[in-house]
Amino acid sequence: MEPPLRDLPQLLVINPPAFFNYGDPFAAKFAVLRAWESPLPLPGFLSAHAQSARALLCSGAARCRRRGMAVANAGEVFSDDVADEAVGLALAVLRRVSAADRFVRRGLWAEEGDFALGSKLAGKRVGIVGLGSIGLQVAKRLEAFGCPVSYNSRTKKPSVSYPFYANVNSQQTQTHHMIDKSVLLALGKDGILINVCRGAIIDEKELVQSLVRGEIRGAGLDVFENEPNVPEELLSLDNVILSPHVAVFTEESFQDLAELMIANLEAFFSNEPLITLVIDE
Amino acid sequence: MEPPLRDLPQLLVINPPAFFNYGDPFAAKFAVLRAWESPLPLPGFLSAHAQSARALLCSGAARCRRRGMAVANAGEVFSDDVADEAVGLALAVLRRVSAADRFVRRGLWAEEGDFALGSKLAGKRVGIVGLGSIGLQVAKRLEAFGCPVSYNSRTKKPSVSYPFYANVNSQQTQTHHMIDKSVLLALGKDGILINVCRGAIIDEKELVQSLVRGEIRGAGLDVFENEPNVPEELLSLDNVILSPHVAVFTEESFQDLAELMIANLEAFFSNEPLITLVIDE
Known part of the structure; x- marks a missing residue:
């Protein structure tokens, strides 16, 4: 039996990555907080729903690193x-x-x-x-x-x-x-x-x-x-x-990326080292 | 000074290869007998103009080999x-x-x-x-x-x-x-x-x-x-x-092919071995 949603670790997604068009690969393992679907403005959504979220899916690793968050990237998937x-x-x-x-x-x-x-x-x-x-x-x-x-x-x-x-x-x-x-x-x-x-x-x-x-x-x-x-x-x-900015995108690489992201999130929530940790140069 | 045309070795061309669209690379070194431009039917052209020709540019190596002619092909140019x-x-x-x-x-x-x-x-x-x-x-x-x-x-x-x-x-x-x-x-x-x-x-x-x-x-x-x-x-x-049957054709390969054909013809007229001689299997 699947555990109820509230027992899954929370994953905050502010804007959906493109592969969400093909289904949400995280739904089975994480409670996905879908900020972009909320009628609330983002600060309102964050304070109402995401206070306890510890993981964020986004682009823009540099700002996260500056705030001391551990960042995992897509590695060499693409x-x-x-x-x-x-x-x-x-x-x-x-x-x-x-x-x-x-x-x-x-x-x-x-x-x-x-x-x-x-x-x-x-x-x-x-x-x-x-x-x-x-x-x-x-x-x-x-x-x-x-x-x-x-x-x-x-x-x-x-x-x-x-x-x-x-x-x-x-x-x-x-x-x-x-x-x-x-x-x-x-x-x-x-x-x-x-x-x-x-x-x-x-x-x-x-x-x-x-x-x-x-x-x-x-x-x-x-x-x-x-x-x-x-x-x-x-x-x-x-x-x-x-070409409409599709060099990184194939069916296979989307699948590989989703698997890598899930593996990084599972590592994070198990206190294991991230698989594709970004290290500042 | 270029030798006069009649002193050049004769090269019989029955149908022009596609690269003739881009200029005849043989004209400087051979007397090209351009059968396709003649008003005569082919047998008439051959008996009138090509009796002494010893080299032929054509496709269809098999029939030439069956008649005992030495055949050079395009080798690995393409x-x-x-x-x-x-x-x-x-x-x-x-x-x-x-x-x-x-x-x-x-x-x-x-x-x-x-x-x-x-x-x-x-x-x-x-x-x-x-x-x-x-x-x-x-x-x-x-x-x-x-x-x-x-x-x-x-x-x-x-x-x-x-x-x-x-x-x-x-x-x-x-x-x-x-x-x-x-x-x-x-x-x-x-x-x-x-x-x-x-x-x-x-x-x-x-x-x-x-x-x-x-x-x-x-x-x-x-x-x-x-x-x-x-x-x-x-x-x-x-x-x-x-694609309109162009896999073999680039500017560079046409140039390479013309050079290879000229080198084979020059070898033939100098009684040297052909460079890309076809050997029956």
């Missing part, structure tokens, strides 16, 4: 999926997968014949900006395509043999718009750009201009500066692949 | 590109790359919000039908995605450690329609099918039914039974990626 999407976007841009798909669906193969050639991935030089667990998975995959890999990150990784570049460009002092006009010019007309990180690392206006003018060959973009809005100029370009 | 396209199609089907691209271009991200989840490539079991130079390149790439690989081919490859299956299905006696209903049922509703080989190896009617009914998850198809015609039912499906 690394494979994001790396897969990055490679998928690179192949889709170079081999013009979506443009080819449109060409066939519109009946142009039979009408017009040859489809314009794409470009090779195998052997292309790849620079990875940020070589954490995702970047390393991208590198591993692209090595199998025969691509020489180099990388940029805050610090050189002693365990990695890929060539290290301290800056993406000579002006770089922060991540905001680190991919700016000078980087796009350096990529050049045979270069492509894949973004599965955050929209704001690219100067999107400059990118749009480069794509419209053919100053770079193409781009695969899963993230944008002002989501869900996408620059209108991109919507009709054949040299871009547009 | 293997990387076809393997890249196969992996690109697999990622595009699983991660719904083209459907996502349509979703964004139609403005549905801002209107409707979440896009339905795709499925993971990393770790999925992969069966490769035909483990020649292309299949081996596919295997190498998918291993880097953490996919366990097995294969089918006419004979077990002693140099390969992937598990070997003698038949794709128990009824298989030939390659025509070897991917039939029983194989599609075995793939099942989480399985996907990628074809970068020839259309006729799949029973296309059965495939269309499986896709329409969701009996398999999706398909990435570069080849079809009746090209350039594509079954109309596929044109509106979100779980397929359609």
